[in-house]
Amino acid sequence: MFAVVYDSCGGPKVLKWKVVENPVLDFNEVLIKVEACGVNRRDLWIREGIYQHLGKNKYLGFECSGTIVKRGAAASKLPIGSKVCALLNGGGYAEYVAVPEDYVMSIPSGLTFEQAAAIPCSASLIWLSFFERNNLIRDDKVLIHGAAGGVGSLAVRIAKSLGCVVFATAGSEEKVDFCRTLDADFAINYKKQDFSEVVARETNGTGVNCVLDCLGDDVVDQNLKSLAVGGKLICIGYKDHWKWSSVEMKDLVSKDTTIMGININTFNVVEKRNMLEGIQRDIWPLLKGNPHLVDICATYSFAQATQAHTLMEKNLHRGKIVLLPRTDLPHTDLP
Amino acid sequence: MFAVVYDSCGGPKVLKWKVVENPVLDFNEVLIKVEACGVNRRDLWIREGIYQHLGKNKYLGFECSGTIVKRGAAASKLPIGSKVCALLNGGGYAEYVAVPEDYVMSIPSGLTFEQAAAIPCSASLIWLSFFERNNLIRDDKVLIHGAAGGVGSLAVRIAKSLGCVVFATAGSEEKVDFCRTLDADFAINYKKQDFSEVVARETNGTGVNCVLDCLGDDVVDQNLKSLAVGGKLICIGYKDHWKWSSVEMKDLVSKDTTIMGININTFNVVEKRNMLEGIQRDIWPLLKGNPHLVDICATYSFAQATQAHTLMEKNLHRGKIVLLPRTDLPHTDLP
Structure with missing residues (x-):
């Protein structure tokens, strides 16, 4: 063949x-x-x-x-x-x-x-993130990075279908416009705006229940800041192979927070x-x-x-x- | 009164x-x-x-x-x-x-x-760590820090009751001796030994399914190294209020690993x-x-x-x- x-x-x-x-x-x-x-x-x-x-x-x-x-x-x-x-x-x-x-x-x-x-690859990551290792329901708040990409765009659609409030980020104005066509409640250019400030403002400071992240270390501080008490940061990819990030375990404990890497190859x-x-x-x-x-x-x-x-x-x-x-x-x- | x-x-x-x-x-x-x-x-x-x-x-x-x-x-x-x-x-x-x-x-x-x-406080943390946010079963491998303390000692007992293989750590020889009386399979003085090396040796390099950690940032690298694919690092406390630690998101993704802070006050x-x-x-x-x-x-x-x-x-x-x-x-x- x-x-x-x-x-x-x-x-x-x-x-x-x-x-x-x-x-x-x-x-x-x-x-x-x-x-x-x-x-x-x-x-x-x-x-x-x-x-x-x-x-x-x-x-x-x-x-x-x-x-x-x-x-x-x-x-x-x-x-x-x-x-x-x-x-x-x-x-x-x-x-x-x-x-x-x-x-x-x-x-x-x-x-x-x-x-x-x-669908199969995206749906796998989304199912694990939104269903199996989470239990997203109506009115939950979700922050989705790379929302203009293959996984991100389907994730926005599915989160909206579940009745969630969706914060979508992308790295250019064109992609942010595309996120709006996906019906995201808030579309943010993460290169121009601190998305954690948008999240804080629009959730009255309570934060989101779930962050779906394909960027990795770049924005881990903003991600943790964006999480609500009991929230989950789910990392399904990483943009930069060599960057490290500081995480204070105390912050994880004080907010009952989870950071999770997902890899279906394992x-x-x-x-x-x-x-x-x-x-x-x-x-x-x-x-x-x-x-x-x-x-x-x-x-x-x-x-x-x-x-x-x-x-x-x-x-x-x-x-x-x-x-x-x-x-x-x-x-x-x-x- | x-x-x-x-x-x-x-x-x-x-x-x-x-x-x-x-x-x-x-x-x-x-x-x-x-x-x-x-x-x-x-x-x-x-x-x-x-x-x-x-x-x-x-x-x-x-x-x-x-x-x-x-x-x-x-x-x-x-x-x-x-x-x-x-x-x-x-x-x-x-x-x-x-x-x-x-x-x-x-x-x-x-x-x-x-x-x-x-029991109530310890059992709460242990139930969340071993049952609700995990599903420990017979032959699972568990690493328990502060195993001579109130939470740790009960955690060792419960993990053993479930049929798990338990690695227990403590910070002095007297406490390590006490861990042995708890029936821990391996008792390690974490101040003298790199416990991740003991875990690697005794698990043929596969690692543990769960780490129960009350130390926080001090040993986060060794903890992540000790985890098996799909494993969970559960942080229920922190010894040092001011110490930070680096976590590479890439490592979390590559091993499908979770880091979780638990705080029942939330x-x-x-x-x-x-x-x-x-x-x-x-x-x-x-x-x-x-x-x-x-x-x-x-x-x-x-x-x-x-x-x-x-x-x-x-x-x-x-x-x-x-x-x-x-x-x-x-x-x-x-x-």
Whole structure:
């Protein structure tokens, strides 16, 4: 089959659409003909060589949508022909991918393949942050950083669907404008404004119940200041690999505060299965019939993976970037 | 009635056994004739004036045992004459204390008044740390600091009752010896040894699932190093009021780690009630018939509160310090 590969680590231009070995289907796996694949920051880090690729599927791509075309002997939940999306251990930047059926979900009705491919990674982080390790309810206050990005934009939509009050931050006026279109209650340019002051003012000093942070150390002081008593700072990423930050444990104790790093790569099979069941139980109903909740900024063909990575590297995207196996690409017939 | 009071903040000698106004019983409260009262670090801090007293009961003492002698109009769960222990918002250093009946628990069978008075504060922190915000099970690995103290010693006992592997630390050889008598699997003098190295060696590098920390910033690096993937560092106190520590958010994300401060003073009525129900459900069965699980180091009369505080200030205690209204004290008959 064809896949996006790179012979050596480097910039976006190392990515090429080339013939590779066909995936080998394990007994508990299904083979998916990929219709779309979400692009994540992790893809860029692995391509650059600053993050290790841990999956058995050695190509990039940690989420996809598509059609089940073959099943392993022990894979029996979803019939051949099912339209699905999946959380992958790599391998999505390809025509076909083999994935344990536990990591496969039916597509919420009303969503296109493109939209479905844009969800699994974001939904995983959001489910853990808002549902499993938190219990966000109506009128809770949530601060979401990187709200114009793939995870952030879906997080704003889901928090609003739950009836929360949402403070959204982004790093440019254009992105702040985009956050307003997401229906965020407050959209803040965190480079121009101390968001903790906005939070304090708009919550009468009580703060937010949850901060969803993809920036890391840069703003940890403002984040902790923004938290209400009993609040949780949930860190799902970090912008800067080398920056440290001071946290006073006394502050954590005095406000009954939690700081949490989330990393689904550390999850075992049972934890991942529970998570995907949770997503389908708690998040799918919010998305069903509401396709506008999934914001896609740009679609590229696999052969244009270089352009897709460049767009994300420049931080110019709003919402999600998706790759598609367009018909102009050379392709293979499997199985 | 009589109570331990202080006219100005200062050293242990400011404490005096003096006549004060009788407590006023609210409709949802019970009046407890105090039989014993646990001493906590917070009592010392408030006496010194470095920590604010927030309770409606303005005397020291945040846990007690005793007998219900009167009930408010809406207090109907436990009959007069019930032998109980209670979590207090202050007021335990006195002959009588009025407390909402939601914060009152029946004494687990087999425990004396002294032992029952030693439990409520410790059990609250332990229940939150091991049960509510964690889910410790058999064979989980737990690192407990200050294991010779009131909270720490009970925490070791409870973790062992759950079938956990316990690493206990203390700051002197005498206290380390005491930790061994608590049945800790590994007892470590944290001033002499890097406990994270012991944890790494004895867990084949995987680390512990939970660290219960009352030291704060001093050892945060070693604590984070000691944690397993998905582990939780739970901070229930801090030794040093002015020390800061660096935490790299990236490390939290890479290991899916949580740092949590716990402070029951921030809890609302519902949260406290849920906590006390949880203690009675999860911890009482472990203590019933096992009075040896509660370690009391010294008992003093209320008139000897100065000596009790001095002992804790010198950090020479092992287990819990308890105050008793001995018959040699002047006393009042209420109601």
